[in-house]
Amino acid sequence: MSVVDKDSVGRGERQFHIGVAPGEVGSVVLMPGDPFRVPIVAEFLTDVREVAHRREHRTMTGYYQGKLITATSTGMGCPSTAIAVEELARVGVTSFIRVGSSAGLQPGIEPGDLLVSEGTLRNDGTTAAYAHPGFPAVPDLEIALSLRRQAARLAEGAGLGWHSGINASDDAFYAETPEWIAELNRLGVLNVEMESSAMYVVARLRGLRAGMICAASSNLVTGASVYDEGTSRLPDGWRCSIEAALATCVELDL
């Protein structure tokens, strides 16, 4: 019997799920959930190239202020996010910034507002396969602080608010009961999304850096939602969070 050691699978090769090979990406990647949002990151870049699009993982590269930037979509949820982070690490990426959308859990968060992550409550199954339940899912400190600075600098000009705090990662979008939403609110959790837990835990275990800045798509305790309003606040928030993440890449030379 020859048991496969997944740790050594794909090293130095074109990656099985994301379709990217060493030399095709930079050292830092911006990661929206949705493959159709990767071109929005590319709008900010020059010399743009689509590297691959396999399954939910679309990858484009380009330059921002002379720095090579990669954008790869995670798809929804921690399983596909962990695969994308593992495979991007195998082709040379060392820093990961999620630029997602997320639901607010505290009053005062308006759709489109920027949400900077200071840590994630791990309500997912994927990271349980990687680490003890008490292992923290936390961003790289310098990335989180830089994202806060950029959010503070950019939000007002875009007509948006900004907030910073602990978020949750849930596995099951439609299993977020009123009781669970109320409990997260009671704990002071700022917002909920579905990917940062895996991004942070996998990055930490591999000695890599990660952070997250989202735009609020709705507020689960006030009922506010961009989907009802027909405003541009969510795309405005996505663009502003991408600008903030790009400024962090430059500021920290990721």
Ligand SMILES: O=P(O)(O)O[C@H]1O[C@H](CO)[C@@H](O)[C@H]1O
């Ligand atoms: O818009 P994205 O970045 O995908 O983020 C959020 O949207 C999806 C759920 O609607 C989940 O992926 C959640 O994390």
Ligand SMILES: O=c1cc[nH]c(=O)[nH]1
């Ligand atoms: O997990 C999530 C993410 C966005 N919106 C929600 O309602 N839940």
